[in-house]
Amino acid sequence: MIQLFNVSKTYEGEVKVEALRDINLHIKRGEFVFLVGPSGAGKSTLTRLMIREELPSKGQILVDNRSLLRMKEREVPYFRRKIGFIFQDFRLLMERTVYENVAFAMEAIEAPSSEVRERVPAVLELVGLKDKLSAYPHQLSGGQQQRVCIARAIVNNPLLIIADEPTGNLDPDTSWEIMNLLLAINKRGTTIVTATHDKEMVDRIKRRVIALQNGRIVRDEERGGYQA
Ligand SMILES: Nc1ncnc2c1ncn2[C@@H]1O[C@H](COP(=O)(O)OP(=O)(O)OP(=O)(O)O)[C@@H](O)[C@H]1O
Numbered sequence: 001m002i003q004l005f006n007v008s009k010t011y012e013g014e015v016k017v018e019a020l021r022d023i024n025l026h027i028k029r030g031e032f033v034f035l036v037g038p039s040g041a042g043k044s045t046l047t048r049l050m051i052r053e054e055l056p057s058k059g060q061i062l063v064d065n066r067s068l069l070r071m072k073e074r075e076v077p078y079f080r081r082k083i084g085f086i087f088q089d090f091r092l093l094m095e096r097t098v099y100e101n102v103a104f105a106m107e108a109i110e111a112p113s114s115e116v117r118e119r120v121p122a123v124l125e126l127v128g129l130k131d132k133l134s135a136y137p138h139q140l141s142g143g144q145q146q147r148v149c150i151a152r153a154i155v156n157n158p159l160l161i162i163a164d165e166p167t168g169n170l171d172p173d174t175s176w177e178i179m180n181l182l183l184a185i186n187k188r189g190t191t192i193v194t195a196t197h198d199k200e201m202v203d204r205i206k207r208r209v210i211a212l213q214n215g216r217i218v219r220d221e222e223r224g225g226y227q228a
Helices: 043-050 073-080 098-108 113-126 142-154 172-187 199-205
Strands: 002-011 017-027 032-036 058-063 083-087 160-164 191-195 208-213 216-221
Touching: 002 043, 017 043, 017 216, 032 043, 032 172, 032 199, 043 058, 043 160, 043 191, 083 142, 098 113, 098 142, 113 142, 142 160, 142 172, 160 172, 172 191, 172 199
Parallel strands: 032 191, 032 208, 083 160, 160 191
Antiparallel strands: 002 017, 002 058, 208 216
């Protein structure tokens, strides 16, 4: 699903930062992967490269067998349709209702309106928000807002979900609910890659753990914990 070959990412500025150094990685279809490591280790940079928000300074990246370096700018929106994103800070449209936030993701790919009307309530029911269709994000708790993000991420049936600290702003119980939702989505075949600082979660779930430090992979375990 995702392959990285000798990938490096350097940010050129007043001070040069080597955010990723010589990363080789293969994530197979259907896997659930945690990216862990201290602040500044390169986790967010790695997720940004996977969704082609940025290009690597060196190396090659394939997602669903497509080279992200060879991809033309105009092809990027089509590529992104296959991917669902979930961020720590939700990034919802605050002036739109829950229903509209999720519908917007389907309208962006020009889904027929009959399909939107059918699928949006079904997905919102799946994430436990069927009573909140006409609420605005500011009327929801953090956990509920993150559920809207998950609904938005899965509504177009993506092959892959990339999440950057999806439970970063949530209390432990709510974090656990959100993670269970992601596990359930993974069970249905969606590949999930999530950066996290949540030690307890990683230790409890025991899935593949890729640990980064100073831009390098220092550990890659099939059923790993937060620390070695
Ligand atoms: N756009 C940018 N320009 C310059 N440097 C950057 C940029 N983005 C990230 N960096 C640097 O790259 C390194 C890796 O950052 P990154 O955000 O990927 O780490 P992280 O592991 O996600 O950290 P955190 O857990 O704090 O989110 C850091 O030294 C950071 O300062």
